[in-house]
Every structure is written in C-alpha cells, then in structure tokens.
Amino acid sequence: MxxxxxxxxxxxxxxxxxxxxxxxxxxxxxxxxxxxxxxxxxxxxxxxxxxxxxxxxxxxxxxxxxxxxxxxxxxxxxxxxxxxxxxxxxxxxxxxxxxxxxxxxxxxxxKDCLKDINVDTGNLRFQCEHELKIKLISLRQLYLKSSRDKRLLLHALLKSFTSSLHILRNVLRLKGITPPYKKDLIIAGLAKVVPIEVPVWERILAVKNKNEHLNKDSVDLLFLRFIEELEKTADLVDKL
Known part of the structure; x- marks a missing residue:
C-alpha cells in the first residue's frame, strides 16, 4: 500500500x-x-x-x-x-x-482513473453558484420556521459552515488561487477576494472546534450573520 x-x-x-x-x-x-x-x-x-x-x-x-x-x-x-x-x-x-x-x-x-480527467471551469462556476444559493434558501427557510429552536439552528449553522467552505475553496480556484485544505486557510484566502467579516467565520470555526460555547442569543445572531456572509460570496460567484 x-x-x-x-x-x-x-x-x-x-x-x-x-x-x-x-x-x-x-x-x-x-x-x-x-x-x-x-x-x-x-x-x-x-x-x-x-x-x-x-x-x-x-x-x-x-x-x-x-x-x-x-x-x-x-x-x-x-x-x-x-x-x-x-x-x-x-x-x-x-x-x-x-x-x-x-x-x-x-x-x-x-489503474489511476483520475489522472487525466478534465473539468470545465464554466461548469465549476455554475455548481458553486447553484449550491451557495440553494444553501441560502435553506438557511432562510429554516430560520423562518425554527428560529426558537436554538439547538437546531446551531446544528444547521455548523453543518452549513463546513459544507460552504467545501464550495468556497473552489471559488478560490475560480479566482486563480490554489485552494488550501484547512478551514482557517480557506477563510484567509476567501478574505482576499470577498469583503467578508473574518471574525464571523473564525468564531463559527471556534465553536465547531469546541473552543467556544454560544448562548442562545449568540446562536441567533451568528446564524443571521452567516447568512449575510454567504450572500456576499454568492454575489461574487454570480459576477464571475
């Protein structure tokens, strides 16, 4: 092996x-x-x-x-x-x-079946935009229906945060940047191409890594701030 x-x-x-x-x-x-x-x-x-x-x-x-x-x-x-x-x-x-x-x-x-595959960047841009906008719709709908359930909001926030970074590292690729793998480096790279509020992303990462605990009010605020941050990134991809 x-x-x-x-x-x-x-x-x-x-x-x-x-x-x-x-x-x-x-x-x-x-x-x-x-x-x-x-x-x-x-x-x-x-x-x-x-x-x-x-x-x-x-x-x-x-x-x-x-x-x-x-x-x-x-x-x-x-x-x-x-x-x-x-x-x-x-x-x-x-x-x-x-x-x-x-x-x-x-x-x-x-056999190495991945070595020679080719991916069109136009298709990549479309998938990034599609998945970010679907994610935004889902988060908004969840908040409208379940804003009182802070445990559910927190679970959705952390899950969406991870999957969003998976998409956004490919947005960096579209901008000609070699995408890093670690979450903190993806955030740093994203800040170079989108006017994101880095502390928002870093705080969610800290919560995910169990380095910070959120009270109910903080969960609500951070959830809404994250939606705003995703809107910025979706707007960028839409204009690429």
Whole structure:
C-alpha cells in the first residue's frame, strides 16, 4: 500500500477491504482509490470517514449487492462505485466533487482513473453558484420556521459552515488561487477576494472546534450573520 498518514489499524482495514473487493469482483475490479482527508493528511481518527472510489467494469445492481456484503463490514468507509465511463460523463455535473478527488487521492489498487480527467471551469462556476444559493434558501427557510429552536439552528449553522467552505475553496480556484485544505486557510484566502467579516467565520470555526460555547442569543445572531456572509460570496460567484 502507498504511504498514507493514518494509523496502522486503519491501514490494515484498508488492505482487508481491498482484498475482499478483489476476491469478490476479480477481473471486474479496475481500481480502488482513496481520496479526501486521509489522502491529504488531514484525517482525524474516529471523526473522519475514509472515502474510496471503487472503479468497476460493470457497477450494476448485481455489483451493488456484492459490494453491500463487503461495505457493511467497514462502517467508517464511504465507497463510491462507478465505471470509468460514468466518471467521464459526470465531471460536467459534479465538477467540485471530481476536482476535490483529483486534488487529494492515492491509488490503493489498479489503474489511476483520475489522472487525466478534465473539468470545465464554466461548469465549476455554475455548481458553486447553484449550491451557495440553494444553501441560502435553506438557511432562510429554516430560520423562518425554527428560529426558537436554538439547538437546531446551531446544528444547521455548523453543518452549513463546513459544507460552504467545501464550495468556497473552489471559488478560490475560480479566482486563480490554489485552494488550501484547512478551514482557517480557506477563510484567509476567501478574505482576499470577498469583503467578508473574518471574525464571523473564525468564531463559527471556534465553536465547531469546541473552543467556544454560544448562548442562545449568540446562536441567533451568528446564524443571521452567516447568512449575510454567504450572500456576499454568492454575489461574487454570480459576477464571475
């Protein structure tokens, strides 16, 4: 196995996982690729999942049935079963996801199926704008219906914060900036291209990292401030 910065226990589990895939799928297995935080060195044991791209010659329903028998034994593993052709025909629809894969991945077994994929920046801009605006609509609707439930607001805020940074690191890519992986560096990079209120983002990050506790009034205020911040970023993407 290629050298990756995770525990020996997880490495052994990955080897076991790949061996079971090879046994079950034989020549139909083209490649097993580890991507995301484990490949980038940002993996946090017991808090992060291991993301795999499993490339098969035929990932039909029979393959799903075979795969389910294996995947169920590895609850921390998140595999995506695709063919090479499906990857080629999906980069225009999921540019963020495939760029993220291509940026941080390690081939565990077989062919490198990500090396030569190409993503059109026009499709990337569209997906960034679409997802930011969908997120804004969802947050506004949640606040209208559930503003009294501060626990729900806080949960939604932290979840949306993480997924928004995932989108916004690709906005940096659209601006010609190599996107960092760590959340604090994404915020710093974003501040260079959008007039965001950095303390708002840093405070949410502190809460997410359990370095700060919010009272009910602070949850409400920070939730609304975050909506304002996302509006700024959505406006930027709309003008790119």
């Amino acid at each position: 290629p050298e990756i910065n995770i525990s020996n226990k997880l490495k052994n589990n990955i080897s076991l996982f790949v061996n079971k895939l090879k046994e079950r799928f034989s020549d139909d297995l083209v490649s097993v690729i580890l991507y995301g935080s484990a490949a980038s060195g940002e993996f946090v044991d017991r808090r992060s999942n291991l993301n795999f791209l499993v490339i098969l010659k035929d990932p039909g329903t029979s393959a799903l049935k075979k795969g389910a028998e294996i995947v169920g034994k590895f609850p921390a593993f998140e595999p995506l079963f695709l063919t090479e052709d499906q990857i080629d025909r999906s980069t225009d629809i999921f540019p963020i996801e495939f760029l993220d894969m291509k940026e941080n991945y390690t081939v565990i077994y077989g």
